Amino acid sequence: YLEHMKKVFDICKEEGLYPEFWADSFYDTELTEAEVKKLLDGNQKPIVWKYRAHEAEAVRGYIKKIKTYSDNVMFAGGLWKWNSYAPDNSYSVRSIDALFEPVFEYGVDDILMTSWGNDGNECSAFAIMSSLWYAAHKLYPCDVDLSKMIESVTGYTQEEWEVCDKLNYVMPEVDKVSNAAKYLLYNDFLIGLFDYNTPEHAGEIYKGLLPKLEALAKKDSQFSYLFESFAKLCKVLTRKATYGKRLYKAYQEKDRGVLHALEEEIWEIKKDLQEFYRTYRCQWMHENKGFGFEMIDVRV
Numbered sequence: 001y002l003e004h005m006k007k008v009f010d011i012c013k014e015e016g017l018y019p020e021f022w023a024d025s026f027y028d029t030e031l032t033e034a035e036v037k038k039l040l041d042g043n044q045k046p047i048v049w050k051y052r053a054h055e056a057e058a059v060r061g062y063i064k065k066i067k068t069y070s071d072n073v074m075f076a077g078g079l080w081k082w083n084s085y086a087p088d089n090s091y092s093v094r095s096i097d098a099l100f101e102p103v104f105e106y107g108v109d110d111i112l113m114t115s116w117g118n119d120g121n122e123c124s125a126f127a128i129m130s131s132l133w134y135a136a137h138k139l140y141p142c143d144v145d146l147s148k149m150i151e152s153v154t155g156y157t158q159e160e161w162e163v164c165d166k167l168n169y170v171m172p173e174v175d176k177v178s179n180a181a182k183y184l185l186y187n188d189f190l191i192g193l194f195d196y197n198t199p200e201h202a203g204e205i206y207k208g209l210l211p212k213l214e215a216l217a218k219k220d221s222q223f224s225y226l227f228e229s230f231a232k233l234c235k236v237l238t239r240k241a242t243y244g245k246r247l248y249k250a251y252q253e254k255d256r257g258v259l260h261a262l263e264e265e266i267w268e269i270k271k272d273l274q275e276f277y278r279t280y281r282c283q284w285m286h287e288n289k290g291f292g293f294e295m296i297d298v299r300v
Contacts, residue, residue, distance in 0.1 A: 001025065006039055013043060020045040020074060023066050036069045046070055047112065051078030052177075053095040060102035067106065074110040075103045079131045081123040082116040084179035085233055085280075086167035089158070091177050092131035100138055111139060120295050122182065124226055124287055129154050130161035155221025163216060164230050166209055170202040170241065181233060184241045186299060189266075192244040202241040210234045229283045232276035239269045273300070 005025070012019045023046035026036060040046070046069070048062045059075070066073050077099050080088035103111065113135050115128055133150045147158045154161070167181035184202070187194045213231035217224055243262070250258035277300050284293050 002031075002039065009039070009041075009044060018043050018045065020047055022046075022076075023048050023062070023073075026066060026069060027062055033068060040070045042070065042072060044070070045072050045074050045110070047074045047076050048108075049076035049078075049114070050099060051080070051095060051114075053091065053098040056098040056102055059099050060105070063102060063106045063108060073106075073108050074112060075099075075108050076112040076114050077135070079113050079115040079128040079135070080177060081125065081128045082118040083123075083177060084168050084182040085122045085185065086164050086181040086230060087123050087127035087131075087161075088165050088168060088177055089128060089131040089134075090162045090165050092128060093134050096131070096135050096138060111135075120299070121288075121292055122296065124229075124283060126223055126287070127161075127164060127226055129223070130156070130158045134158070154223055155219055156216065156223065156227075160216055163209070163212055164227070167206075167230060167234060167237070170199060170205050171197065180241075181237070184237055185233065187240075187244060189244050189247060192248060195244045195248065198241060198245060200242065200245065203238050206234050206238040206241060210238060225279075225283055225286065229276070229279050232272070232279045236269065236272045236276050239265060239272065243269065276300075 002025075005021075009019065021044060026046065029036065031039075046066050048059060048066055050059045050062075063073060063075070077096060079092045080095075100111075113132060115125060115132075117123075117125075130150050133153070134146065137146050137149070150161070151157045168178045170180045170184070171178065180198075180202075183194045184198065187198075210231065213227055213234050217227040217231050219227070243265070246258070247262050249255075250262060280296070280300075281293070284296065
């Protein structure tokens with residue numbers, strides 16, 4: 001790997017390019033400081049990255065370590081959209097607050113905010129607009145109220161954007177992230193892989209969230225289509241989230257009345273799922289090329 005790295009760096013130097021690279025390789029290297037400094041001659045920019053709120057101390061240590069090799073350090077944080085159909089703006093804000101502290105402490109002023117599309121890219125890139133603005137506000141502070149600033153650009157306040165996050169939280173954890181909106185959508189009725197992680201009242205949580213998302217979908221904004229998509233997903237989950245648990249319970253208790261009712265309910269879930277699929281497909285084609293949607297198509 002190091003030979004490859006040196007070769008790439010040499011080519012970049014010949015071409016007058018200044019490469020940036022993820023600095024993981026040197027977090028815990030057996031190379032001596034002199035060997036690393038020989039490889040990094042100041043034309044390269046190592047990027048220290050971490051995305052979780054509890055990783056501030058790790059970031060502090062990594063920046064300190066990398067700065068022994070190079071003064072030309074960048075930091076990459078994360079705006080959480082890669083876990084689910086729904087974003088996690090509120091967790092992104094917590095991680096920004098925690099991770100920017102050691103970054104500022106060590107005088108790193110080149111900062112990149114990433115927003116990956118891991119495993120299907122199901123969440124819209126625009127769904128993290130409020131946390132992106134929050135990061136910008138931390139980097140370039142001003143006296144303007146942040147929520148009003150976000151609203152003037154997107155049509156929604158920071159608090160309204162964070163309503164979308166709640167699709168992921170049927171079991172809220174302050175210091176952890178959840179992707180319930182994804183696993184409960186894909187959770188198989190008869191296998192019930194995630195039923196254990198689903199509380200009995202999950203459907204009620206989604207039922208309470210639904211009118212809020214439907215109201216937000218009616219706002220006059222270029223991003224209202226996103227809230228419509230979230231509302232349709234929420235409607236699916238009001239029934240589907242606990243369907244497997246209710247089915248298993250009724251089967252164990254041989255309750256034919258409940259089983260018959262669940263047999264009828266599945267057609268309602270199917271109808272809701274078709275509505276979500278149509279709305280989400282419009283969202284995807286509005287924002288992206290068609291490539292990649294085949295994965296969503298197969299999964300749904």
